[in-house]
Amino acid sequence: MKIAVASGKGGTGKSTVAANLALALSRDHPVTLADCDVEEPNQHLFFPGDPQTEQVYSSVPEIDTEVCNYCGKCGEFCQYGALAVLKDRVLFFPELCHSCGGCMHICPLYAIDEKDRSIGTLSVSKPHHNLRLVWGTLNAGEVLSGKVIGAVKEETDGDSCVILDSAPGTSCPVVAALDGCDVCILVTESTPFGLHDLELAVSLAGILNIPSGVVINRSDGSDEQVRSFCREKEIPVLMTIPFDRGIAAKQGRGILFSAGDPEWQEKFRTLGLECMKLAEWSL
DSSP states (O other): OEEEEEOSSTTSSHHHHHHHHHHHHTTTSOEEEEEOOTTSOOHHHHSOOOOEEEEEEEEEEEEOTTTOOOOOHHHHHOTTSOEEEOSSOEEEOGGGOOOOOHHHHHOTTOOEEEEEEEEEEEEEEEEETTEEEEEEEEOTTOOOHHHHHHHHHHHHTTOSOEEEEOOSSSSHHHHHHHTTOSEEEEEEOSSHHHHHHHHHHHHHHHHTTOOEEEEEEEEOSOOHHHHHHHHHHTOOEEEEEEOOHHHHHHHHTTOOTTTTOHHHHHHHHHHHHHHHHHHTOOO
C-alpha cells in the first residue's frame, strides 16, 4: 500500500499530515515513511535517529581527448547545454547534464564513456520498531531530483505500507513521487491560493489516475468553497484539522501534535483506513 501526501502549494501542512499519519498507523503495523521532498527533506526532524547514509549517483560523460576530433555532434545533440565543443576542447557543465547517454551513442569516434557522479544522498533510519524512515537529499545546485526520488522509492520496494511525503506543487518531482502510488492525500487550506492550487493538484492526480481525498488544514470553519469544490469533483474530505494554538505550539517545538493524544491518533488511524478504502486495499 503506497499513500502519497501532496499539496498544490507549500506551507499547507503536508509534511505534518504525513508524519502524524505514519506515527498513528505504526501503532498497529510496520510503516515506512518516505520523504520525497529531496530539495528540503524535513521528516527526520520529527523522527530523529542515527541514519545510514549512502551516495546517489548519476552517469555523466567522460571524453577521451586523445580520440575526440571536436566534430561538435555531442554538443549539437545535448538539449540542456551541458556540452559545448570548441575548436580545441570540449567544455562540460555537469550540473546541467540529465544523464540521458545520448552524447555517448551519437559520437562517431566512440570517444565518450560514462562515469558516476554523486548528485545526492539516501538516508535510512528506524525511529522505533514499527517505523522506518527513508529520505533523499539532493546536492545543492543539482537538477536531477527525480533520480534521488527514484532511489528513495526503490529503497521502499516490498514494504507493506509506505507513506510518501512529496514535494509541494505539481512539478516534475511531484509526478516522480506520485507515480505508482495507490492513493493520494491532498492537503489544502481554506484560502483563495489554497483552493486554486488544490484544483491543480486534483488535476494532476486525475491525470495519473490515482484516487484522492482531501485534508483541510488550519481550518477556521470557513471551508465551504473547498467543500463545494470537493463535492463538485466527487472527492471526499477525509479530515479537517482546526486552526488551533495548541497544535501550532507543538509543531513549533518540533513535536507531532498527535503524539500522546489518543483522540488525534485515532483520527489519523481513521484517515489511513479511509485511504485504504479509496484504494480498495487492506493490510
